[in-house]
Amino acid sequence: MSGTLQLFLSAFLAATLVPVPSEAVLALLATADGADAVVLIGVATVGNTLGAIVNWALGRWCLHWQDHRFFPVKPATLVRATAWMERRGVWLLLLAWVPVVGDPLTFAAGVLRIRFVPFTLLVALSKGARYVVVFAITRWVVT
Numbered sequence: 001m002s003g004t005l006q007l008f009l010s011a012f013l014a015a016t017l018v019p020v021p022s023e024a025v026l027a028l029l030a031t032a033d034g035a036d037a038v039v040l041i042g043v044a045t046v047g048n049t050l051g052a053i054v055n056w057a058l059g060r061w062c063l064h065w066q067d068h069r070f071f072p073v074k075p076a077t078l079v080r081a082t083a084w085m086e087r088r089g090v091w092l093l094l095l096a097w098v099p100v101v102g103d104p105l106t107f108a109a110g111v112l113r114i115r116f117v118p119f120t121l122l123v124a125l126s127k128g129a130r131y132v133v134v135f136a137i138t139r140w141v142v143t
Contacts, residue, residue, distance in 0.1 A: 003029045007040065008047040015051025015103065015127075022048060023134045030138040037135055045128040052096055052106040052123045059110025081108035090114055093122035097130035 007029055011022040026044050029035060066075065081104035085092050093109060096102040109119050 003032075004039065004043050008043050011044040011047030012051040015048045015106070016054050023130075026131060026134050027138040030135050031142050035139075037139075041128065041131045041135055044131045045124060048127045048131075049120065049124040052102075052127070053120065055103055055106040056110035056114075056116070056119055059107040060113065061110075063111055077104045078108065078111070081105050082111055085109065085112055085114075090118055090122065093119060094126045096123045097126045102126075 003025075007022070007025050010020045010025040013020040014022040022044060026040060029040055030037075066078070081101075085105060085108045090109075092105060093114070096106055106119075106123060
């Protein structure tokens with residue numbers, strides 16, 4: 001499996017409540033000679049954003065399963081994230097990159113029926129910025 005495919009999959013899974021360290025995969029690939037920042041950051045951002053879209057869709061259309069054991073968000077976490085987003089608004093999605101907090105926020109955005117385009121743009125912006133920082137720090141430390 002190629003490095004970029006591994007990066008995509010790790011970024012996607014990391015955004016869908018599966019504890020996968022996509023930043024570590026990006027950092028490892030960033031240390032390779034000739035690492036293309038635009039490609040690596042783009043792949044990680046697209047994968048992570050698509051994973052967040054899965055969370056949004058689950059919140060939007062699958063809430064009726066929330067009482068099942070397999071449901072990915074605990075009821076208390078969902079209540080907190082939804083209340084927080086209702087108070088703070090759509091701009092809170094700029095925190096979608098934050099570990100532990102970001103995934104429930106993207107799910108809550110679906111529950112609150114935040115429109116898809118603003119959701120996607122804000123989430124992609126926040127997640128992309130995180131990957132830019134990870135790539136830049138990795139290259140700075142390695143060189």
